[in-house]
Amino acid sequence: MNIFGDALAFLADGTHWTEPNGILQRLGEHLLYTGLAMLLAFVIAVPLGLAIGHTGRGRTVAILATGSARAIPTFGLLLFIVLLAGLGLVPLVAVLAVLAIPPLLAGVYTGIESVSPAVTDAARGVGMSGAQVLGRVEVPLGLPLAVGGFRSATLQVIATATLGAYVGQGGLGRYLIEGLARRDYTIAVVGAILVAALALVIDGLLAVIQRLVVPRGVTRGATQLSGASTARRRRPLTRVSVNEGETA
Secondary structure (H helix, E strand, O other): OHHHHHHHHHHHOOHHHHOOOOHHHHHHHHHHHHHHHHHHHHHHHHHHHHHHHHHOOOHHHHHHHHHHHHHOOHHHHHHHHHHHHOOOHHHHHHHHHHHHHHHHHHHHHHHHHOOOHHHHHHHHHOOOOHHHHHHHHHHHHHHHHHHHHHHHHHHHHHHHHHHHHHHOOOOOHHHHHHHHHOOOHHHHHHHHHHHHHHHHHHHHHHHHHHHHHOOOOHHHHHHHHHHHHHHHHHHHHHHHHHHHHHHO
């Protein structure tokens, strides 16, 4: 209990936030690593996910690739890249992006694939092109799963960005690494509290953003459109059966 009390006292001391290499600086570094990694992962994963979900091509390859990427030990990959490229920001961001791509890619193409074929058929039936179907129908309806994948990837990157301290970078991982190295467990607990708090805050913000960007009527509208399309398809069959009955 003394360790947690000392950790809370450390956090309550304002000088620890504003001093050089203090909490605010480490927090800014951690957010920088996370933001750069998520940007790189977004540029790679989102176009691939949209293409796979819209066309259905390469889905098996994507599943195998994302599964293999998740199985790679992140720390081992980081050390391997550092041995090749040396210490610096680039190896850390590259490894974090590799970690973020699988859940982000899976969320995007799963979201696009989850759109009912009846809905896309109805959109094509009113004259929409493939690009318009993707942009106006599939992306809005698949947005909940896509944002969910983004949230999952972001939380994983925030937790793993602590490894930056092992390769000469800053971030909140410095408290964990330095605390354990000096056997100052109070500092280590401070680092753990800060990482957990940052993850909770970011997840809460992303949840709010998800509510704002996903239209409230998306699911209901998709269901109604799907039902209407199905009804239109069934009417000719109903008339045929009635006529057959009258003929008989």
